[in-house]
Amino acid sequence: MSDVIEVRALRKSFGRTRALDGLDLTVRAGEVHAFLGPNGAGKTTTIRILLGLLNKDGGEARLLGGDPWRDATTLHTRLAYVPGDVTLWPGLTGGEIIDLLARLRGPRSAIDPKRRQALIERFALDPAKKARAYSKGNRQKVALIAALASDAELLLLDEPTAGLDPLMEAAFRDCVNDERHDGRTVLLSSHILSEAEALSDRVTIIRDGRAVETGTLAEMRHLTRDFVDAELAGPISLDGVPGVHDLVVQGTHVRCEVDHAALNDVLARLTAARVLSLTCRPPTLEELFLRHYSSERFVAGAQG
Amino acid sequence: MTVLARPGWDPLPVTGLTGTGDLTRLAVRRDRIGLAAGIYVIVAAVTGTAYAFKKLYPSAAGRAALAATGGGNPALRFLYGRIDGDSIGSLTTWRYGIWAGIFAALMTIFVVIRHTRTDEEAGRLELVGSAVVGRQAALAAGLLTAAAASVAVSVLLCVPLPLAGLPAAGAAALALAIGCCGLAFAGVAAVAAQLTSSARSARGIALAALGVAFVLRGVGDSAGASGPSWLSWASPLAWIQFTRPFADQRWWVLCLPLAVFALGTALAFVLAARRDLGAGLLPDRPGRATASRLLSGPFGLAWRLEWATLLGWVTGYVFTFWACGAAAKGIGQLFGTSSALQREFTRLGGLGVQAAITNAYLAALMLLAGLVAAAYATSTVLRLRSEETGELAEPVLATATGRIRWALSQIAVAVAGTVVLLAAAGAATGLGYGLRAGSVGHQVAQMLGAAFAQLPAALAVAAVAVLLFGLWPGAAVPGAWTAVGVAVLIELFGQVLQLSHWVLDISPFTHAPRLPGGTVTAAPLLWLCAIALALSAAGLIGLRRRDIG
Numbered sequence: 001m002s003d004v005i006e007v008r009a010l011r012k013s014f015g016r017t018r019a020l021d022g023l024d025l026t027v028r029a030g031e032v033h034a035f036l037g038p039n040g041a042g043k044t045t046t047i048r049i050l051l052g053l054l055n056k057d058g059g060e061a062r063l064l065g066g067d068p069w070r071d072a073t074t075l076h077t078r079l080a081y082v083p084g085d086v087t088l089w090p091g092l093t094g095g096e097i098i099d100l101l102a103r104l105r106g107p108r109s110a111i112d113p114k115r116r117q118a119l120i121e122r123f124a125l126d127p128a129k130k131a132r133a134y135s136k137g138n139r140q141k142v143a144l145i146a147a148l149a150s151d152a153e154l155l156l157l158d159e160p161t162a163g164l165d166p167l168m169e170a171a172f173r174d175c176v177n178d179e180r181h182d183g184r185t186v187l188l189s190s191h192i193l194s195e196a197e198a199l200s201d202r203v204t205i206i207r208d209g210r211a212v213e214t215g216t217l218a219e220m221r222h223l224t225r226d227f228v229d230a231e232l233a234g235p236i237s238l239d240g241v242p243g244v245h246d247l248v249v250q251g252t253h254v255r256c257e258v259d260h261a262a263l264n265d266v267l268a269r270l271t272a273a274r275v276l277s278l279t280c281r282p283p284t285l286e287e288l289f290l291r292h293y294s295s296e297r298f299v300a301g302a303q304g
Numbered sequence: 305m306t307v308l309a310r311p312g313w314d315p316l317p318v319t320g321l322t323g324t325g326d327l328t329r330l331a332v333r334r335d336r337i338g339l340a341a342g343i344y345v346i347v348a349a350v351t352g353t354a355y356a357f358k359k360l361y362p363s364a365a366g367r368a369a370l371a372a373t374g375g376g377n378p379a380l381r382f383l384y385g386r387i388d389g390d391s392i393g394s395l396t397t398w399r400y401g402i403w404a405g406i407f408a409a410l411m412t413i414f415v416v417i418r419h420t421r422t423d424e425e426a427g428r429l430e431l432v433g434s435a436v437v438g439r440q441a442a443l444a445a446g447l448l449t450a451a452a453a454s455v456a457v458s459v460l461l462c463v464p465l466p467l468a469g470l471p472a473a474g475a476a477a478l479a480l481a482i483g484c485c486g487l488a489f490a491g492v493a494a495v496a497a498q499l500t501s502s503a504r505s506a507r508g509i510a511l512a513a514l515g516v517a518f519v520l521r522g523v524g525d526s527a528g529a530s531g532p533s534w535l536s537w538a539s540p541l542a543w544i545q546f547t548r549p550f551a552d553q554r555w556w557v558l559c560l561p562l563a564v565f566a567l568g569t570a571l572a573f574v575l576a577a578r579r580d581l582g583a584g585l586l587p588d589r590p591g592r593a594t595a596s597r598l599l600s601g602p603f604g605l606a607w608r609l610e611w612a613t614l615l616g617w618v619t620g621y622v623f624t625f626w627a628c629g630a631a632a633k634g635i636g637q638l639f640g641t642s643s644a645l646q647r648e649f650t651r652l653g654g655l656g657v658q659a660a661i662t663n664a665y666l667a668a669l670m671l672l673a674g675l676v677a678a679a680y681a682t683s684t685v686l687r688l689r690s691e692e693t694g695e696l697a698e699p700v701l702a703t704a705t706g707r708i709r710w711a712l713s714q715i716a717v718a719v720a721g722t723v724v725l726l727a728a729a730g731a732a733t734g735l736g737y738g739l740r741a742g743s744v745g746h747q748v749a750q751m752l753g754a755a756f757a758q759l760p761a762a763l764a765v766a767a768v769a770v771l772l773f774g775l776w777p778g779a780a781v782p783g784a785w786t787a788v789g790v791a792v793l794i795e796l797f798g799q800v801l802q803l804s805h806w807v808l809d810i811s812p813f814t815h816a817p818r819l820p821g822g823t824v825t826a827a828p829l830l831w832l833c834a835i836a837l838a839l840s841a842a843g844l845i846g847l848r849r850r851d852i853g
Contacts, residue, residue: 051702053852073706081702087695089609090425090502092591092599099595100605104703128590132425132502143699156702 002065004029004154004185005050010059012045012209019045021209022059027187027202032180034196035189037206043189044084046206047158050187051081064154077106080147084158084189086139088131094142095120095127101146111149119145122171136163148175155179155186161195173198197284220288225257227281228266233274241266252276320577323437327445331419332452339453342411346457346482350404351464354396358468367395374398378526379630379736385525385545386536393470393550397478401544406518408457408486409541412450413510416493419446422503430581440576443494447569450490458483474550480558481544488540488561489514491568498575501584508616517541522627540564602705602713610684610714614721617680621673621728628669629736629751635665663821666733667754673729674758674813675792677722681766682784684718689773689780697852707847715770715840722762730755754819760832761812765791767839774843777850 005027012020020042027033037043048054050063052072061068066075088097098120102111120127123141131139140163147155161169176199179186190196196203197217204214213220225245232252238244243262248255258266263280270278332339361367371390374380375398387398420443423429429442461479466472489510496509517539524536536542540561547557579585598604688711691697700710730752738747769784776783794803794811808814812835815828 048698048853051698053698053701055849055851072701073704076702077704079702081699083695083698083702085695086699089605089696091504092608093593095593096591096595096599100599101699101703103595103600104602104605104700104705106704127593130591 006062008060011057024211030183031201032186034200034203041206042209079154080150080152081156082143082147082160086143090132098146116149158189225259228258229279230254230270231276236273320438320440323441324444327441328448331445331449343456346404346407347460350400353400354468357392357395377634382522382526383627388548388551391550393474397549402541404482405485405541405544409489409514412486412490413493415450416446416490417507421497421506425503443576454483454486477547477549477553481547484561488564491565494572495568499586602710606713606717610717618728622732625729625732626736629733632737633740667818670754674762677725678762678765679788681718681722682769682788685769688714726755757817757819760829761816764812764832764836767836770843771839774846
């Protein structure tokens with residue numbers, strides 16, 4: 001199966017600001033791909049290039065087998081997009097906008113009224129209200145329903161849950177899982193890591209216009225450490241054991257981070273001291289993310 | 305001043321008006337150019353009219369004849385109101401009193417709504433309101449800014465009119481009456497801003513009140529002795545002439561607009577205190593839960609976004625040009641009383657003087673219709689830019705709708721709207737004139753032709769907006785309005801300033817035939833169409849190549 005999105009060494013500058021600096025991104029057909037990065041990392045710029053709204057300065061970008069700039073309108077019949085900051089025409093109602101966006105997507109992409117109604121109920125949207133009366137979250141819902149009700153094979157979602165309350169966020173997650181089962185491809189840009197963790201098959205982390213890491217969560221954790229928190233019967237010394245980091249020992253209570261390669265060795269030492277309770281868990285994406293960026297920032301700060 | 309009921313944890317004595325000073329300074333800062341321009345236009349129009357009357361009608365006999373014909377023509381009374389005397393001051397009050405009042409009212413309406421409901425709808429007041437700013441500070445700041453502008457108009461008018469040799473008391477009365485008219489409508493706008501949650505509807509309500517005021521006094525003023533002339537007293541616009549500047553100065557009439565301002569302000573503050581931020585008193589009507597068949601595709605969207613605006617323009621056109629057309633009958637006698645003008649028109653030869661003057665007047669009306677239609681077309685084309693910067697273009701262009709189709713849809717609405725406006729101008733002028741002068745059918749057909757002769761020029765001006773939007777989007781708004789402004793300046797003042805031919809030729813309207821009375825040649829019209837098409841095509845090619853957003 002071919003890749004839905006292939007981006008190689010993508011570059012884009014706005015005046016002197018370099019928004020994308022050699023970005024690589026591959027999204028496979030049928031996967032939910034999280035596109036993670038802090039604000040200003042270049043997520044939205046990438047999506048806008050994929051939508052043919054911006055022209056790239058260099059590198060390569062392929063979308064659904066076509067050129068996103070040249071073939072924009074034909075490609076757009078096959079995708080649906082939810083912008084990060086949804087603005088709507090204030091005089092139109094939510095229901096009208098949902099229908100309008102579906103019709104703009106092309107004559108063949110008629111919206112299924114049942115599916116539309118189900119989504120409106122699921123997200124608890126009042127479709128007869130004028131858009132000017134909607135809150136940020138409700139505007140977001142209008143764009144989400146318009147995208148999810150379509151039969152597009154690719155969904156480009158730019159920070160889709162910003163402004164949704166936790167209940168609606170859960171509804172959104174259910175919807176994305178349904179999409180996955182239907183075989184649709186989703187590119188989900190976010191800086192909410194738990195969302196990506198809950199939803200995505202693969203992740204690309206972007207910073208300063210470059211992909212700093214990409215792969216499945218499992219692959220990424222492979223590069224990293226597990227958290228170990230143990231209550232022991234007697235004292236133990238892990239000082240100087242290779243692969244153990246950030247060690248804290250308070251009497252018989254041990255906390256540390258352990259490289260995957262050293263895990264077996266460490267566990268053997270712990271059981272030797274008799275384990276009363278043990279927690280060993282992979283890092284959350286939050287921790288991955290924090291470590292990645294804070295360490296780079298630290299290095300950058302030290303150099304500067 | 306009541307302290308907001310937040311005892312216990314709020315040590316600051318925050319009143320409803322805390323922060324008004326800062327917000328007023330902010331409002332004046334944001335509006336400085338627009339306010340200065342508005343004040344200048346009002347003062348210059350009134351002063352210029354006074355000087356023009358002084359130059360064109362030096363003799364008392366000529367002025368008396370003008371006052372007699374001007375006051376005797378009901379259509380002119382509908383447009384300009386009553387005449388109280390034949391001094392230069394009285395004639396100036398007649399010709400520009402009400403219209404200066406309308407301009408002052410427009411200025412204060414826009415200022416008040418902009419700093420109250422517009423900011424509230426955009427969420428800016430929420431940001432401001434979270435600081436140490438009282439609930440009613442924005443309303444107070446908007447009213448203060450509008451009041452300051454009204455006072456400035458009054459003060460600035462008091463200076464040049466006496467310099468033109470007009471009596472100081474009369475000048476003061478006229479200046480105060482115009483300023484007070486602005487104040488009265490500031491009060492109206494303050495109430496309107498409390499009623500709806502949309503700034504657009506609030507502006508619509510206030511402008512409708514201004515329109516009703518104009519028509520009420522128009523009917524009252526043109527009614528004559530036997531008709532309902534008392535209707536004029538119900539209109540703040542008529543109060544300007546009821547003050548009788550340069551006649552016997554009834555100062556007490558000024559209390560009426562001041563009372564409207566005071567009542568409107570008080571009512572607005574009461575209403576503002578009783579409602580939530582962002583809410584209006586009139587409920588938002590729910591709309592359709594599904595889109596109608598019409599709302600599909602980019603053209604359906606453009607039409608949906610523009611039809612209400614177009615309807616407003618058409619209504620304005622029909623009323624204005626119907627009244628102006630009706631005034632054409634007898635316009636020859638009006639100008640005939642100035643010997644300087646008479647000489648000017650006799651020089652044109654051919655037709656009788658009266659017919660030549662009438663034709664020149666009608667042709668000037670059609671030129672005006674064309675210029676204003678160019679402004680309409682430009683503002684409609686520029687919606688493309690505001691949709692782009694407002695991030696509303698993005699969701700549309702992310703669908704199968706291409707950039708060119710999206711832009712052409714909006715341009716098509718602009719062109720269709722311009723055609724409709726010119727048709728309205730021609731038909732209304734022809735009807736208004738024909739009904740009084742006879743041969744309605746002939747007049748309507750002739751004026752429709754005259755109006756449509758302006759179409760290529762209007763579209764050529766608007767094509768500049770398309771060009772800039774495609775090639776230099778950042779310069780589109782100022783550039784396109786500069787093009788409109790240059791055309792207006794050249795057409796209205798080019799002859800007077802005796803600009804050289806190549807400067808006059810810059811304006812597309814210089815090449816449009818002056819109808820009725822002039823001759824039509826196809827070449828310039830075709831050239832204008834070709835230029836409009838070429839500019840638009842270049843703009844669209846640029847749009848295809850550039851980044852969006």
